[in-house]
Amino acid sequence: MTRDVTLSYAFGFVQKKMAASSGVKVPRNFRLLEELEEGQKGVGDGTVSWGLEDDEDMTLTRWTGMIIGPARTNYENRIYSLKVECGPKYPEVPPTVRFVTKISMNGINNSNGMVDARSIPILAKWQNSYSIKVVLQELRRLMMSKENMKLPQPPEGQTYSN
Amino acid sequence: MAENSGTDPAVETNTEENAAASATIIKVTVKTPKDKEEIAIAEDSSVSQFKEEISKRFKANQDQLVLIFAGKILKDGDTLGQHGIKDGLTVHLVIKTAQKTSGGGSSQTSASSGPGPSQGNTDGSANSSPAGNLGTPQGSGPSPTPTQPPNMLAGFGDLSGLANLGMGSANFMELQQQMQRQLMSNPEMLSQIMENPLVQSMMSNPDLMRQMIVANPQMQQLMERNPEISHMLNNPELMRQTMELARNPAMMQEMMRNQDRALSNLESIPGGYNALRRMYTDIQEPMFSAAREQFGNNPFSALGGNADNSGAQPSRTENREPLPNPWGPPDTAATTTSGTATTTSSTTSSTTPSVSNPLGISSSSLGNGMFNSPGMQSLMQQISENPQLMQNMLSAPYMRTMMQSLAQNPDIASQAPTPTPAPTPTPAAGTNTAQQQLMQQMLQMFAGGNASTPTPEVRFQQQLEQLSAMGFINREANLQALIATGGDINAAIERLLGSQPS
Numbered sequence: 001m002t003r004d005v006t007l008s009y010a011f012g013f014v015q016k017k018m019a020a021s022s023g024v025k026v027p028r029n030f031r032l033l034e035e036l037e038e039g040q041k042g043v044g045d046g047t048v049s050w051g052l053e054d055d056e057d058m059t060l061t062r063w064t065g066m067i068i069g070p071a072r073t074n075y076e077n078r079i080y081s082l083k084v085e086c087g088p089k090y091p092e093v094p095p096t097v098r099f100v101t102k103i104s105m106n107g108i109n110n111s112n113g114m115v116d117a118r119s120i121p122i123l124a125k126w127q128n129s130y131s132i133k134v135v136l137q138e139l140r141r142l143m144m145s146k147e148n149m150k151l152p153q154p155p156e157g158q159t160y161s162n
Numbered sequence: 163m164a165e166n167s168g169t170d171p172a173v174e175t176n177t178e179e180n181a182a183a184s185a186t187i188i189k190v191t192v193k194t195p196k197d198k199e200e201i202a203i204a205e206d207s208s209v210s211q212f213k214e215e216i217s218k219r220f221k222a223n224q225d226q227l228v229l230i231f232a233g234k235i236l237k238d239g240d241t242l243g244q245h246g247i248k249d250g251l252t253v254h255l256v257i258k259t260a261q262k263t264s265g266g267g268s269s270q271t272s273a274s275s276g277p278g279p280s281q282g283n284t285d286g287s288a289n290s291s292p293a294g295n296l297g298t299p300q301g302s303g304p305s306p307t308p309t310q311p312p313n314m315l316a317g318f319g320d321l322s323g324l325a326n327l328g329m330g331s332a333n334f335m336e337l338q339q340q341m342q343r344q345l346m347s348n349p350e351m352l353s354q355i356m357e358n359p360l361v362q363s364m365m366s367n368p369d370l371m372r373q374m375i376v377a378n379p380q381m382q383q384l385m386e387r388n389p390e391i392s393h394m395l396n397n398p399e400l401m402r403q404t405m406e407l408a409r410n411p412a413m414m415q416e417m418m419r420n421q422d423r424a425l426s427n428l429e430s431i432p433g434g435y436n437a438l439r440r441m442y443t444d445i446q447e448p449m450f451s452a453a454r455e456q457f458g459n460n461p462f463s464a465l466g467g468n469a470d471n472s473g474a475q476p477s478r479t480e481n482r483e484p485l486p487n488p489w490g491p492p493d494t495a496a497t498t499t500s501g502t503a504t505t506t507s508s509t510t511s512s513t514t515p516s517v518s519n520p521l522g523i524s525s526s527s528l529g530n531g532m533f534n535s536p537g538m539q540s541l542m543q544q545i546s547e548n549p550q551l552m553q554n555m556l557s558a559p560y561m562r563t564m565m566q567s568l569a570q571n572p573d574i575a576s577q578a579p580t581p582t583p584a585p586t587p588t589p590a591a592g593t594n595t596a597q598q599q600l601m602q603q604m605l606q607m608f609a610g611g612n613a614s615t616p617t618p619e620v621r622f623q624q625q626l627e628q629l630s631a632m633g634f635i636n637r638e639a640n641l642q643a644l645i646a647t648g649g650d651i652n653a654a655i656e657r658l659l660g661s662q663p664s
Contacts, residue, residue, distance in 0.1 A: 039232045042252025046193035049254045051232020055246055064233035068195065068256055079228060079235065079256055 025128065031091050032060040035131050048136035050084065061086055065097075065136050073149035075103070078156055082139075084132050094126035097135060102158040104151045105143065113160040115139070188249035190242075192216055192229075194257060203242070205249075210238040222257045230254040618645045625651050634658055 039050040047070070053062040065082040069075030081100040087093060097120075099113035107119030117123040122130055122138045142148055185204040190212075192199050199219050203212050209229065217224040229236040231245050231253045247253060619626070622644040628651060629640045639658060647653035 036232075040246070040251045042191065042193055042254060045195060046198075046252075046254050047195050049230045049233050051234060053233075066230050066233045066235070066254075068230075068254070077256070077259060079230065081235070082233075 025092070028086075028088070028090055029060060031131075032086060035133065036060070038131075038133060044133060044137070048133065048140060050132045050136060053083070063095075063132060065132060067136055067140050067143075070140060070144045073143055074151060074153050075143045075149070078153070081159075082136070084135065086132070091128040091130070094123045094130070095132065095135065097123070097139070098160075100159050102154045102160060104153050105148050106151075107142070111160070188242075188247075190247060190249070191252040192219075192255050193252050194220070194255045205243065207242055208238070209236045209240045209242065212236075212242060213238065216255065220255070220257065226258045228256040228258060230256070622649055625649055625654070629654065629658075 035050070036052060042049070047068045048066065050063055050065040052060065053064045063084040063086065065084050067080040067082065069078040069080065071077075079101070080103060083098045083100055084095050085098075086095045094117060096117075097115040099108055099115065102113070104110070107116045108114070109116065115123070120135075120138065120142070122134060185206050187202050188205050189200050189202050192201050197220070199216075201212070201215050201219060203215055210224075213224050213227050213229065216222075216227055216229075220227075231247055231251075234245065236245060236253070619641060622641065625644050626637065626640055629644075630637065632655070634640050634655070636658075640654070643654035643657040644651075646657060
């Protein structure tokens with residue numbers, strides 16, 4: 001990461017601490033920087049991972065995510081790659097999420113992997129305290145639901161062509 | 163000129179490792195869903211070096227390791243620096259289990275909708291798969307062994323695919339092996355095949371099914387030894403039910419499960435254990451051997467041995483423990499019984515087990531055994547050698563109508579069933595007539611049974627007369643009943659009596 005970004009991160013951190021206590025909306029970049037750090041530190045149980053798609057991306061818009069398929073489902077042992085796009089209004093609006101690895105799951109468009117925001121609860125009822133991590137974890141949780149866990153899956157390693 | 167090539171760039175990996183001390187060492191946390199380890203590695207290492215360290219620490223093969231950092235998979239050729247991996251950061255690790263193909267295997271098993279699987283993938287690498295869905299108690303996962311039998315069922319599902327390769331490829335055996343492999347590995351494909359109207363119509367014709375089963379020499383042997391089996395075969399209701407099952411893998415699984423449960427409960431009934439054993443050794447074993455002879459070992463062969471060891475005294479209480487996973491790794495595969503009870507041989511209790519799957523026809527084993535007859539192969543040969551026939555088959559969506567026109571053209575129709583003289587792989591000439599009959603019926607069935615075939619009326623002429631002599635005047639109903647029972651007068655009468663308005 002360039003020094004500029006790191007510096008702005010440092011400032012952002014302080015600002016966020018103040019903002020959180022006073023209820024002010026947190027600026028987008030600071031939030032995303034925080035998420036970036038979390039992604040690199042591997043917060044959580046290690047079943048999801050996320051990071052910038054391009055390290056030089058100053059706008060912090062395009063992210064890649066990874067979900068490890070939960071055990072005892074048809075997604076087991078597979079690694080699902082996703083693209084997450086945090087628009088300019090993030091985190092007030094939810095990010096757009098798209099699967100790169102082919103998957104068969106309710107709420108995921110079969111032909112291009114787009115996640116339908118209306119079918120995924122936290123995307124439909126987005127709050128600005130949610131984050132990329134939360135989205136990935138939720139998708140993983142949905143993989144374990146009765147309606148999804150036994151869906152026959154395409155052969156491993158296939159991706160959507162776009 | 164140096165004999166010691168220690169500084170040779172070709173062995174730079176070694177030197178780099180030795181020189182690791184000179185680069186900055188960073189501590190990277192490697193996290194699996196279960197575990198966490200801190201690994202010290204040089205900052206400028208490559209991913210493969212990192213994996214080497216990891217494989218030592220986690221005691222796994224380097225090939226099984228998949229590393230993820232910040233949402234990206236780390237490829238062996240990359241360096242840690244490329245991904246921005248620094249001191250104190252966490253990398254996620256997934257250890258792939260042995261039965262899958264190694265990382266990100268881009269298999270080209272594309273299941274085309276319509277006429278079954280296409281044969282684009284010739285190396286037939288098996289996919290990781292919930293192979294258990296197929297309801298076949300196979301041992302290990304679908305590892306491609308060259309001795310795997312041809313799968314005629316898949317062959318029927320994709321005649322057009324065959325045509326693409328039929329001419330040039332080695333032999334049909336191999337083709338079908340591959341198809342079978344793919345089939346086994348991809349349940350989705352299997353269900354697609356099942357949905358193929360061709361397969362379905364084939365399955366819904368009990369006569370045809372029966373003939374096919376009978377044509378298998380092992381089956382014939384089996385039938386001689388156990389007349390009960392031939393009874394079963396002749397009971398169309400049963401056949402229908404079984405085929406219905408075979409068509410629907412999910413239902414099949416369910417049924418098998420119920421069977422297994424019922425059977426295991428049977429154990430606790432006095433004398434039940436012996437009945438089970440008898441049932442198994444007399445019927446199940448040879449049947450399964452016949453049906454799955456080349457599927458690797460008979461998964462139940464060890465069961466006989468185990469049964470002895472597992473104690474002469476079965477517990478008197480109901481068996482509540484979960485059944486062992488029949489589709490697990492090979493060493494555990496032997497300890498399962500699959501429900502294939504025959505009505506007449508379960509003497510202890512007449513209520514259980516229900517005869518839902520008497521022949522143990524699993525959707526995939528159908529391809530084996532039954533279809534593995536020379537007649538089928540020569541049919542395939544026919545098709546590939548007769549371009550017109552093949553042409554017809556190629557236009558898959560119109561296959562039915564094509565077949566119909568085919569059947570209407572008597573020349574081609576008669577040409578097809580006749581095995582060509584020399585180049586057929588068919589060994590036994592004695593089976594020819596049976597095969598011919600079979601094939602003829604097949605074609606008729608394909609064509610949807612048009613006028614050139616003996617209609618049920620004609621076939622059941624004699625029975626119809628008998629029925630009307632007995633006083634069943636409703637010819638239509640008689641005919642229906644006869645068709646339903648496959649010509650069995652007694653059963654037809656029962657049917658008629660049962661459905662008579664009071």
